[in-house]
Amino acid sequence: MVVATGPRKPEVSPGSAGKQTGDQAVSPIVPFLDLKRQFAGIREEVLTAVTRVLESQQFILGAEVEALEHELAAYVGAKYAIACASGTDALLLALMAVGLMPGDEVITVPFTFVATAACVARLNAKPVFVDILPGTYNLDPASLEKAIGPRTKAIIPVHLFGLAAEMESISDIAKRHGVPVIEDAAQAIGCHYQGRAVGTLAAMGCFSFFPTKNLGGAGDGGFITTDDPALADKLRVLRVHGSRTKYEYELLGINSRLDALQAAILRVKLQHLDEWTAARQRNAEQYRALFAEYGLQRLVSLPAVPTKGTHVYNQFVIRTVQRDELREHLRRAGFPTEIYYPAPLHLQPSFAYLGHKEGDFPETESACREVLALPIFPELTHGQQRMIVGAIADF
């Protein structure tokens, strides 16, 4: 649903397998992301599920998608889960469901994947940015209240890299102003905050099945969670052209359905999600131990340790003022890394009309200059991690 508005570089989504773009290609010793190893472990289960769908010849929504929706709702602990065609569409549908109108405002952060703010703009509403906290890279609640105005229709905190935003303060402020909160939980499935899973902490939670997310499909997909039966009903109508009864269109909707093939594959993968998440968390702890062993903690900052819940490490993001030099050193040594995100949204050409300038969101801007994502996929070995941290120590 997101329409490109001008020439630009190919979109890089979080975790997209690191393609070498440098002049001298170096074949990686440790890939940034290795999805083939994960597939090797579930090959037979996935092929059985795919065959089941092919034999049914039922491809759009239907029983597989309904079963997945029930399993996702149970997994997250929400009353309803509504599957759709992407995480981007999950955000778009959620905003349509709150009745976002042209000229309305939605508050979010400029340090996120473009979709978070683009969905707002796509509905001719205005993204209003607030800066992030430097430690967690998530929305700074202290800046939130000042950004709320009479046209504010929603707030979208992002649980960036797999760590929940400060939902307690955000919800308090939102409640005081009567503004609904929509969680962008695309990177954070399975993350808990104060004992509850993300996706249950606000009016709606939006998730993505992009292949590099913690629960990734074999293509695009996404879903929305809610406890509100009226919102769930509206979302189901909106994703099929606004139609409840065939050829009768009560709302202006879109076509954003999940394929049965995706659902069948995702049902297999959902069974493994907790073990994969645990492996990511184990890898993160191993990185922390290795950085300590090499005495590097004062030279690079490691991801914030969650104080009110868990971190599911869709990305393991370190931070250093010598980021570009370190990245080049690691690339030459055979250890590709990624940058999420190299440029803040408020300075992107597609948001130039908002009239922002450099310096408007200093924490976001310095994060863009300093962050570096290391491999963290579940199948990464301790030996591979030691090589990477050793290469950082060499630098």
Ligand SMILES: *Cc1c(COP(=O)(O)O)cnc(C)c1O
């Ligand atoms: C991946 C992502 C999205 C969009 O999900 P898609 O499935 O790629 O459309 C939105 N927000 C964030 C924070 C993401 O990481």
